[in-house]
Amino acid sequence: IKKVAVLTSGGDSPGMNAAIRSVVRTCAYHHVECIGVYRGYEGLIEGDFLELNARSVKGIINKGGTMLKSARSKTFRTKEGREQAYKSLKDKNVDGLVVIGGDGSFTGALVFNQEFNFPVMGIPGTIDNDIFGTTHTLGFDTALNTVVDAIDKIRDTASSHNRLFFVEVMGRDVGHIALNCGIAGGAEEILIPEEDLGLERLVESLNKSKKSGKSSSIVIVAEGDKIGKNIFELKDYVDENMEGYDVRVSVLGHMQRGGAPSCFDRVLASRMGVKAVEAMLNGESNYMVGLKNGKMELTPLDHAIKGKTKINLELLRVSDIMST
Ligand code: ATP
Numbered sequence: 001i002k003k004v005a006v007l008t009s010g011g012d013s014p015g016m017n018a019a020i021r022s023v024v025r026t027c028a029y030h031h032v033e034c035i036g037v038y039r040g041y042e043g044l045i046e047g048d049f050l051e052l053n054a055r056s057v058k059g060i061i062n063k064g065g066t067m068l069k070s071a072r073s074k075t076f077r078t079k080e081g082r083e084q085a086y087k088s089l090k091d092k093n094v095d096g097l098v099v100i101g102g103d104g105s106f107t108g109a110l111v112f113n114q115e116f117n118f119p120v121m122g123i124p125g126t127i128d129n130d131i132f133g134t135t136h137t138l139g140f141d142t143a144l145n146t147v148v149d150a151i152d153k154i155r156d157t158a159s160s161h162n163r164l165f166f167v168e169v170m171g172r173d174v175g176h177i178a179l180n181c182g183i184a185g186g187a188e189e190i191l192i193p194e195e196d197l198g199l200e201r202l203v204e205s206l207n208k209s210k211k212s213g214k215s216s217s218i219v220i221v222a223e224g225d226k227i228g229k230n231i232f233e234l235k236d237y238v239d240e241n242m243e244g245y246d247v248r249v250s251v252l253g254h255m256q257r258g259g260a261p262s263c264f265d266r267v268l269a270s271r272m273g274v275k276a277v278e279a280m281l282n283g284e285s286n287y288m289v290g291l292k293n294g295k296m297e298l299t300p301l302d303h304a305i306k307g308k309t310k311i312n313l314e315l316l317r318v319s320d321i322m323s324t
Contacts, residue, residue, distance in 0.1 A: 022273020
């Protein structure tokens with residue numbers, strides 16, 4: 001491998017910049033050229049490149065978002081689009097590709113590899129932590145800190161007014177952000193897609209905590225939870241079936257995807273970049289780098305795409321005990 005291209009694709013997450021920096025500097029360390037691709041696969045097709053050296057990535061380790069921009073590309077889903085992308089890479093003499101993104105981006109990378117036998121490596125970048133093969137995706141830890149900070153602030157106003165707050169957090173189809181932040185923010189209930197509490201039991205549980213002397217309550221709702229059709233219908237149900245609380249809804253939204261990456265995410269991004277480039281230089285392809293038992297490990301891309309993450313049952317139990 002003489003020249004590596006790096007791109008960010010799909011939804012952005014804090015730590016992507018730190019990962020770009022790490023890929024670029026690891027290439028420089030091993031005397032391999034590196035080129036950045038703007039706007040994910042879209043930029044790859046258009047040949048929208050940026051030559052990068054160790055100094056071009058200064059001052060970005062602490063920045064949220066991605067300096068290379070991210071995109072979703074319909075054209076890359078077509079054979080013609082991918083042929084064009086291959087041509088762009090060949091024109092620039094690139095012979096390896098590092099993709100920082102989620103499972104959709106990895107699927108694209110795998111298809112690309114199978115068609116053109118082009119070496120690819122994946123770095124998992126998403127706040128949702130929904131990728132198999134790593135205990136932490138890039139941006140997850142930062143998002144947790146952002147959400148806990150928001151919950152703390154909401155609690156101040158909740159307890160000043162005897163309010164019940166439903167706080168919706170991101171996470172797609174999984175409840176990792178909700179469960180962790182619910183515990184850390186002292187939520188009374190945590191509603192996640194992996195566990196169906198049911199509306200009646202929710203009201204029962206809130207009534208119980210009210211009787212036990214709590215003057216305010218916070219319920220964390222994962223965006224993928226199906227207990228209510230949506231969080232506003234959930235509020236209406238509880239409004240109708242519970243007395244004594246002023247019920248409010250707060251949807252945290254995209255602020256969860258932004259902000260300076262946490263120390264954890266910066267270190268993780270740096271480690272993942274080194275591992276991805278060095279594995280590629282050692283002749284590996286079609287793997288995702290991940291954190292397992294504190295170590296950097298490779299997981300075949302197809303496992304990372306198909307495998308499902310599991311909710312931590314111990315955390316579920318802890319959250320139950322804490323809401324006593
Ligand atoms: P996020 O977790 O934020 O959604 P993601 O990487 O899963 O990130 P997607 O939008 O699913 O985001 O995928 C990113 C891009 O990967 C798509 O826009 C498309 O260009 C490419 N891609 C996804 N699936 C395929 C596929 N089956 N074939 C080719 N390209 C694909």
